[in-house]
Amino acid sequence: MSMLALKNIGRNKKRTFLTALAVFMAVYIILIMIAFCETMINDMLENSKKYSTGDFRITDKTYLENEDLAPIQFNIGNASQKAEMLERLPFVERAEALSKIGVSAYQDGGLTNLTAIGVETQKSSFTISKGVMLLEGRMIRTGENGLVATTRALDKLGLDEGDRITLISRTTTASTNAVTFDIVGEVAYDSSEFNGEIVIMPLDSLSRLCRMGSGAIEILVHTTEDSDRYASEKAMHSILNDESLNIDFWQDKSFIYAFMPFYDWMYAVIEALFFFISSTLVFNTTMMGIMERKKEISAMLAFGFSRRSVILLFIQEAGFTAIIGTITACISGFASIALAGRYGIDLTGFGADEMEGWSFSNILYLELEAKTIIGVAAVCLLISISAALIASLRIRKIEVADALREED
Amino acid sequence: MKRKLSFFLLLLLSASLVFGTEAKDIVDRMEESMDFQDAFFHAKMTNTDRFGSISAEFDAFQRENGDTLLVVTSGPERGQKTLRLENDIYIYYPDADEVVRLSKSGLKDSFLGSDFSYEDLTGDDDFDARYDYELEGQALFQDRECFNLFFKAKSLSETYQMQRMLVDCELFIPLKVELYSKSGRLLKEIYYSDYVKENGTSYPTRMEVVNTVKKGNSSLIVLSDLRFDTGLDDELFSIEELAW
Numbered sequence: 001m002s003m004l005a006l007k008n009i010g011r012n013k014k015r016t017f018l019t020a021l022a023v024f025m026a027v028y029i030i031l032i033m034i035a036f037c038e039t040m041i042n043d044m045l046e047n048s049k050k051y052s053t054g055d056f057r058i059t060d061k062t063y064l065e066n067e068d069l070a071p072i073q074f075n076i077g078n079a080s081q082k083a084e085m086l087e088r089l090p091f092v093e094r095a096e097a098l099s100k101i102g103v104s105a106y107q108d109g110g111l112t113n114l115t116a117i118g119v120e121t122q123k124s125s126f127t128i129s130k131g132v133m134l135l136e137g138r139m140i141r142t143g144e145n146g147l148v149a150t151t152r153a154l155d156k157l158g159l160d161e162g163d164r165i166t167l168i169s170r171t172t173t174a175s176t177n178a179v180t181f182d183i184v185g186e187v188a189y190d191s192s193e194f195n196g197e198i199v200i201m202p203l204d205s206l207s208r209l210c211r212m213g214s215g216a217i218e219i220l221v222h223t224t225e226d227s228d229r230y231a232s233e234k235a236m237h238s239i240l241n242d243e244s245l246n247i248d249f250w251q252d253k254s255f256i257y258a259f260m261p262f263y264d265w266m267y268a269v270i271e272a273l274f275f276f277i278s279s280t281l282v283f284n285t286t287m288m289g290i291m292e293r294k295k296e297i298s299a300m301l302a303f304g305f306s307r308r309s310v311i312l313l314f315i316q317e318a319g320f321t322a323i324i325g326t327i328t329a330c331i332s333g334f335a336s337i338a339l340a341g342r343y344g345i346d347l348t349g350f351g352a353d354e355m356e357g358w359s360f361s362n363i364l365y366l367e368l369e370a371k372t373i374i375g376v377a378a379v380c381l382l383i384s385i386s387a388a389l390i391a392s393l394r395i396r397k398i399e400v401a402d403a404l405r406e407e408d
Numbered sequence: 409m410k411r412k413l414s415f416f417l418l419l420l421l422s423a424s425l426v427f428g429t430e431a432k433d434i435v436d437r438m439e440e441s442m443d444f445q446d447a448f449f450h451a452k453m454t455n456t457d458r459f460g461s462i463s464a465e466f467d468a469f470q471r472e473n474g475d476t477l478l479v480v481t482s483g484p485e486r487g488q489k490t491l492r493l494e495n496d497i498y499i500y501y502p503d504a505d506e507v508v509r510l511s512k513s514g515l516k517d518s519f520l521g522s523d524f525s526y527e528d529l530t531g532d533d534d535f536d537a538r539y540d541y542e543l544e545g546q547a548l549f550q551d552r553e554c555f556n557l558f559f560k561a562k563s564l565s566e567t568y569q570m571q572r573m574l575v576d577c578e579l580f581i582p583l584k585v586e587l588y589s590k591s592g593r594l595l596k597e598i599y600y601s602d603y604v605k606e607n608g609t610s611y612p613t614r615m616e617v618v619n620t621v622k623k624g625n626s627s628l629i630v631l632s633d634l635r636f637d638t639g640l641d642d643e644l645f646s647i648e649e650l651a652w
Binding site for chain 2: 073170209
């Protein structure tokens with residue numbers, strides 16, 4: 001029976017090709033879509049951790065309670081020193097003190113709002129991570145009165161690398177201060193969150209601007225993957241020995257993470273939609289095959305084939321065709337994902353860099369686990385065979401005599 | 409009936425004329441009592457909000473036309489200078505290459521993080537030019553009989569569109585000012601006290617502003633070393649000199 005099914009597949013190459021193509025398209029699109037969604041969500045979480053929350057975010061308790069008012073007077077004193085202390089813990093890969101503050105750039109009587117980020121230049125994600133793209137000039141150095149700005153900030157200010165800019169900020173005494181900085185470089189980040197109107201400067205320079213001394217608004221702690229949340233928190237509290245500080249786990253602070261259940265639902269709905277489309281395609285092509293081969297089916301029934309064995313034959317035909325489509329789709333999908341994983345998909349043209357607040361990656365380097373590919377292939381095969389089974393059941397209703405009498 | 413109505417209208421008109429004339433007279437006498445050619449004083453300012461109190465000290469130089477120079481002499485902002493010329497504010501920050509100019513809208517910005525705006529501390533008080541006003545009656549404030557004056561801005565560009573002022577009936581000095589937005593929302597209350605008289609000029613040495621929008625926020629300025637009509641140098645009030 002299997003041999004007959006294979007023979008039938010080879011007999012009508014056009015029909016086989018079309019059915020296999022439908023399966024191929026469904027599997028291929030689902031694979032690419034899953035890779036795209038998973039990479040995007042993973043990147044959003046990673047970007048959020050890398051630039052905004054760390055694995056743990058340490059802040060002053062009073063600052064945290066009034067974060068909407070940004071009371072910068074409640075900063076972490078001797079922040080760099082505290083970050084160094086944290087780095088002595090075995091599970092801490094890196095601890096960076098930083099401050100993010102709203103400032104205004106002063107130009108000819110006008111003010112332009114910007115976000116200023118003060119960082120420890122030697123170890124900040126904003127200066128050393130592979131997501132940093134230096135477009136012009138050089139990176140900032142500790143102790144200098146220099147800053148790097150994003151392309152959008154420079155465009156808005158009408159300035160270039162090498163120019164000078166006066167920034168005005170609120171100070172820890174609720175007054176204002178202004179300092180003039182050299183623009184030493186133009187940067188871009190892999191996260192849409194940080195490609196807006198942003199300037200990055202050494203932490204000591206920002207502290208001088210807002211009169212924060214040796215303080216910083218937060219310390220981001222990046223830990224090893226196997227570290228335990230509660231044990232880590234306890235160890236950090238113990239080494240800092242400062243009741244005024246608050247330690248938050250990234251999942252509790254991440255805006256993106258809070259949306260994960262929603263993403264999962266959205267993701268499931270989209271996947272279900274694609275699976276439905278693929279099953280419809282398989283169902284339709286199988287159904288068309290049956291309608292087209294009504295006489296052939298009737299002849300087989302007249303020659304003594306049981307209806308059950310004819311149904312089985314058609315299911316086998318659909319199964320083999322689905323296997324061909326699925327395997328070629330898996331190979332093509334894997335190759336495409338590997339290629340996109342190596343060279344990346346530039347999303348800036350689609351406005352990804354405009355989506356502030358969501359930590360979208362501007363360039364997506366697709367990745368997908370082998371088990372997901374196998375899972376998608378298995379589900380698609382199952383759906384294809386189920387669709388073929390439902391379509392093949394029509395064979396039960398074929399009237400042999402009528403079908404044989406029908407003209408072509 | 410007609411005669412009664414005419415009499416009532418006449419009474420109303422006379423009352424408004426009397427109150428109008430009286431209000432003008434009160435404001436003139438108040439301006440006269442506080443009039444000077446130029447003034448200098450040293451001030452200690454304490455700002456209080458929900459997070460605590462912060463103090464700063466500054467010197468102030470003022471001319472009759474409202475031009476004012478404020479120089480911060482202590483605290484983290486030491487060296488910062490603020491110059492008001494007409495409706496512009498120029499701020500010199502020691503670490504900035506250029507003098508920062510704030511246009512008229514900047515007048516309502518806070519001075520050194522206090523609840524006093526630049527408008528509150530600088531500029532002239534020529535009420536006739538800037539406000540329409542009327543006498544609303546009299547009130548007792550801190551055991552002093554006061555005139556209750558209501559001011560309405562002539563121009564929409566005024567920082568405070570309405571003011572209500574209690575002026576001491578005997579000394580013709582303001583004791584309390586309520587400042588309102590255009591919608592009639594009370595923004596601030598300023599209390600003036602501990603007046604001194606120097607060269608014939610009365611001036612409060614204690615000014616407290618209570619922010620009625622941000623509950624718990626207030627600022628207190630205590631003045632010392634007041635000097636009037638000493639002939640301040642014009643160069644003090646030049647933008648070029650601000651950075652020196």
